[in-house]
Amino acid sequence: MKKLLSLVCLGAVFGAVITPCAFAKKDNTEEVAAEDLPMVPASLVDRKYVTKTKPDLEAKVYFIYQSRYMCPNCVMEAPDIVAAYKKMKGKGAELVMLNVDADDETAAKWAKKAKMKFPIVSPTDRSGIPFPHTGGNKLPCMVAVDAHGNKLGEASGTQVSEFLANNWKQYVKDVKAAEKKAKKKADAED
Numbered sequence: 001m002k003k004l005l006s007l008v009c010l011g012a013v014f015g016a017v018i019t020p021c022a023f024a025k026k027d028n029t030e031e032v033a034a035e036d037l038p039m040v041p042a043s044l045v046d047r048k049y050v051t052k053t054k055p056d057l058e059a060k061v062y063f064i065y066q067s068r069y070m071c072p073n074c075v076m077e078a079p080d081i082v083a084a085y086k087k088m089k090g091k092g093a094e095l096v097m098l099n100v101d102a103d104d105e106t107a108a109k110w111a112k113k114a115k116m117k118f119p120i121v122s123p124t125d126r127s128g129i130p131f132p133h134t135g136g137n138k139l140p141c142m143v144a145v146d147a148h149g150n151k152l153g154e155a156s157g158t159q160v161s162e163f164l165a166n167n168w169k170q171y172v173k174d175v176k177a178a179e180k181k182a183k184k185k186a187d188a189e190d
Contacts, residue, residue, distance in 0.1 A: 038147035043129045048122040050099060050107040055119040059094035060147065060175040063164055064131050067140040068100040069110035073158055074140040078114040080161030084168070085118045092172035095119075095164070098126040100139070144168075146175050 037045070041057035055062075065081070067074040085095050097120040099107040104122050111120050121129065130149040133141050133156070141156035142163060152171050155163030 039149040040130055040145055040147050044096060048125040050104055050120040050122055051111050051116060051118070053117055053119045055096050056094045060092040061144055061152065061168065061171040062147065063093065063095045063142055063144050063168065064129060065095060065097045065140065065142045065160070066100055066131070067097055069106055071139045077140055077158065077161045078116065081164060082115055084161060084165040088168045092176070093168040096121060098129060098131065099123045144171055
């Protein structure tokens, strides 16, 4: 069982190869080709989610979070993760959990029990989402990336909720500033 779990975790960490997506809905009426979306939002389109919540495809920063119900640290961190998500929702940052439980039923029960309202990718559909975490297979683990998949930071174990709560505002601010600077530079070159 430990060997199987290790292989699943290892596969999720090293299986971060982007899978092509045909189309992404920007809103209810307009379809946008996935190649028009940055790498991370495109990888989140057409996924099977355990919760009803779908990710914000226009976020500036994505916190990709790996967790599971049978992990004591994951369960301990869950209330603080939920609280941080409530504060950051709709403010340029998105949290997407890659559930590593054995099945959707277990993942859904845990999401309901822990009042997780953020997008949770089904255990069967989590490969192909950028997860450049280098801290080994310690759960829970989280990596912050911009929409293009550039790594901003990471945390694991009992530091995950603190990492999220302490960094989301600054990461959004930094990404917006970099975008503004790049736009200014491009305008000056024209």
